Amino acid sequence: MSTPRMKFRIYPFIWLAFSGGGVMAAVFLPALAFLFALAFPLGWIDAPDHDQIAAVVGHPLTFLVLLGVFPVILIHAAHRFRYTLYDGLQVKHKGLVALLCYGGALAGSFATLVFLGNALTA
Amino acid sequence: MDDQISLRVTRYRPDKDLEPSWQDYDVPLREEWTVLDALNHVKSDLDTTLAFRWSCRMGICGSCGMNVEGEPRLTCATFLSDYAPGPVRVEPLGNFPIARDLVVDIEDFMEKLPRVKPWIIRDEEQSVDDGEYLQTPEELDAYKQFSMCINCMLCYAACPVYGLDPDFVGPAAIALAERYDLDSRDQGARERLDVLIEHEGVYGCTFVGECTRVCPKHVDPAGAIQRYKLKAAQQSIKAFLLPRALQS
Amino acid sequence: MTRSEQAGDLLYRRPISVWWWTRKRTYFLFVMRELSSLFIAWLVLYLLLLIRAVGRGEAAYADFLDRASSPWLVALNLVAFAFVILHTVTWFSLTPQAMVVSLRGRRVPGAVIIGAQYAGLAVVSAFVYWLVTR
Numbered sequence: 001m002s003t004p005r006m007k008f009r010i011y012p013f014i015w016l017a018f019s020g021g022g023v024m025a026a027v028f029l030p031a032l033a034f035l036f037a038l039a040f041p042l043g044w045i046d047a048p049d050h051d052q053i054a055a056v057v058g059h060p061l062t063f064l065v066l067l068g069v070f071p072v073i074l075i076h077a078a079h080r081f082r083y084t085l086y087d088g089l090q091v092k093h094k095g096l097v098a099l100l101c102y103g104g105a106l107a108g109s110f111a112t113l114v115f116l117g118n119a120l121t122a
Numbered sequence: 123m124d125d126q127i128s129l130r131v132t133r134y135r136p137d138k139d140l141e142p143s144w145q146d147y148d149v150p151l152r153e154e155w156t157v158l159d160a161l162n163h164v165k166s167d168l169d170t171t172l173a174f175r176w177s178c179r180m181g182i183c184g185s186c187g188m189n190v191e192g193e194p195r196l197t198c199a200t201f202l203s204d205y206a207p208g209p210v211r212v213e214p215l216g217n218f219p220i221a222r223d224l225v226v227d228i229e230d231f232m233e234k235l236p237r238v239k240p241w242i243i244r245d246e247e248q249s250v251d252d253g254e255y256l257q258t259p260e261e262l263d264a265y266k267q268f269s270m271c272i273n274c275m276l277c278y279a280a281c282p283v284y285g286l287d288p289d290f291v292g293p294a295a296i297a298l299a300e301r302y303d304l305d306s307r308d309q310g311a312r313e314r315l316d317v318l319i320e321h322e323g324v325y326g327c328t329f330v331g332e333c334t335r336v337c338p339k340h341v342d343p344a345g346a347i348q349r350y351k352l353k354a355a356q357q358s359i360k361a362f363l364l365p366r367a368l369q370s
Numbered sequence: 371m372t373r374s375e376q377a378g379d380l381l382y383r384r385p386i387s388v389w390w391w392t393r394k395r396t397y398f399l400f401v402m403r404e405l406s407s408l409f410i411a412w413l414v415l416y417l418l419l420l421i422r423a424v425g426r427g428e429a430a431y432a433d434f435l436d437r438a439s440s441p442w443l444v445a446l447n448l449v450a451f452a453f454v455i456l457h458t459v460t461w462f463s464l465t466p467q468a469m470v471v472s473l474r475g476r477r478v479p480g481a482v483i484i485g486a487q488y489a490g491l492a493v494v495s496a497f498v499y500w501l502v503t504r
Contacts, residue, residue, distance in 0.1 A: 005361070006312070006315070006316075006357060006358070006361040007316065007319070008358075008361070008362075009319050009320070009358065011319070011321060011325045012319065012325070012351075012354050012355040012357075012358035012359075013355070013358065013359075015325055015351055015355055016355050016359075022457075022461050023461070025410050025454070025457060025458075025461075026457060026458040026461040026462060026487070026491070027458075027487075027490055027491050027494050028494060028498070029410060029413060029454045029457075029458075030451075030454055030455065030458055030491065030495060031494065031495035031498040031499060032413075032417060032498060033413050033447070033450065033451050033454050034451060035498070035499065035502060036416075036417060036420055036438075037413065037416060037438065037447035037450065037451065038444070038447060038448065038451060040435060040438075041435050041436075041438035041439040041443075041444070042439055042444065043439075045503070046503075047435055048502055048503060050424070050427070050428040050431045050432070052502075052504075053424050053431065053502065054424050054425075054431075056501055056502060057421055057424045057425070058424075058425075066421075070414055070417075070418070073410060073414055074411060074414055076407070076410070077407040077408070077410045077411035077414070078407075078411070079407075080404055080406075080407035081404075081405075081407040081408055081411070083328050083404065084401065084404040084405055084407065084408075086286070087282060087283065087286055087328065087401075087404075088391060088401050088404065088405075089388065090286065090386075090388055104411070105411075108411070108414060108415065108418070111418050112418060115418050115421045115422040115425060116421060118422070118425040118426075119421055119422075119424055119425030134382055136380035136381070136382075137380070139382075141382060142382055192393065192394070216384075217384075219381035219382060219383045219384075220381060220382040220383075220384070221380075221381055227381050282386075282390060282391070282397065282400075285386050285390070286386060328404070329464065329468075330396075330397070330400045331396070331400070331464070331467075332394075332396055332397070332400075334467075335396065342467070344467060345467040345468065348464075348467060348468030348469075349468065349469070349470060351468075352468065352469065
């Protein structure tokens with residue numbers, strides 16, 4: 001007796017991306033946010049000089065890692081914010097909200113590729 | 123200590139009222155009384171027209187769920203003295219349509235529960251002559267927690283997603299699906315997955331967690347739902363990568 | 371707020387206020403947790419702008435750090451950082467409920483799962499710090 005093929009639903013995959021992004025955000029963002037958004041600009045810790053930071057940002061490994069990490073965090077945020085709008089503010093234009101949220105994540109992912117690419121030290 | 127406490131109770135007469143109203147009753151504040159005892163006192167001594175559901179009065183039948191001071195509670199398990207000096211607001215169970223006074227219409231849940239097929243499903247039934255399906259204590263422990271559900275629907279009253287989107291299958295139904303999926307005697311996981319992988323199934327849940335907090339039997343439906351999401355995702359990946367492997 | 375006669379029955383359906391999440395502390399925390407998504411998206415955008423500045427050279431980088439110290443931006447980033455912490459703390463504490471991890475037939479206690487995640491956070495944070503300040 002053979003069971004019929006499992007029906008394909010995109011939702012589990014979106015949820016996996018959401019979960020992965022949540023883990024990445026939880027693990028990477030505290031340090032990144034603290035250093036680059038607070039400590040360095042405010043001088044709590046000496047900011048790296050341009051050569052230092054360019055070497056890190058331009059490294060191929062950094063390129064690969066952040067190209068994986070940033071988009072998935074953006075998908076996580078888009079997915080969560082979409083439901084915040086549905087449940088919290090009871091926004092009814094569900095299609096438009098989904099388009100704007102995931103569209104934003106897509107735009108951000110593209111920007112990640114472009115900016116990291118420009119910073120790559122060949 | 124006061125020997126009286128005021129109950130502020132929802133009244134709704136479908137033949138007379140267009141919307142619900144409040145009625146206040148003063149009941150004795152007895153130390154051992156529950157809110158259900160107070161309601162029964164009202165019905166027997168003060169106002170026989172008050173309608174409400176109850177049965178076992180000991181937290182096992184799941185009939186007496188109502189919103190007490192805004193919280194979904196079993197009224198038989200909620201002590202009156204905890205709300206002294208009162209007044210105590212008693213409303214019908216949240217997120218369900220009001221039928222009359224404190225009675226809600228539970229048709230939606232009654233329709234959703236059988237959808238997840240909460241029973242043992244076998245590819246082939248064993249003959250009675252072969253005896254029982256055997257199960258070790260460890261196998262029982264795998265699903266026991268989820269089998270404690272008494273269908274009281276407090277979790278539905280607590281769930282904001284269910285309140286905002288009545289299509290959502292809901293915590294208890296999913297917890298019961300998980301109870302059977304985890305039962306070693308069951309072979310019906312695939313059938314339940316087909317139901318719960320839809321948008322109104324597990325993925326409608328945003329893990330608020332309130333269902334687990336209000337559950338009087340410590341079923342942890344939120345945990346069941348999250349585990350189910352992961353399970354469905356794993357199955358989806360397998361189906362995507364190895365479609366033929368899932369046909370048996 | 372009247373009975374829905376469109377439904378063709380005499381049942382009363384209670385409407386849900388847009389402010390439902392302000393009525394209970396747990397609902398409020400939930401919405402705050404979900405709102406963290408907005409600030410997480412902002413921080414990724416901020417980091418992307420930083421990366422762009424680094425790619426454009428020394429002047430752009432110095433200019434970026436300078437602007438980042440302006441009061442409004444600092445205030446925004448402080449709030450954003452608070453929301454990131456909220457995200458991390460709630461995410462870690464919910465993981466044991468969402469996943470059953472078994473080791474050698476025994477279920478791993480929730481506290482261990484939570485502890486392991488914080489250990490992971492510490493390792494990653496230390497690595498990032500070292501990478502950027504060495």
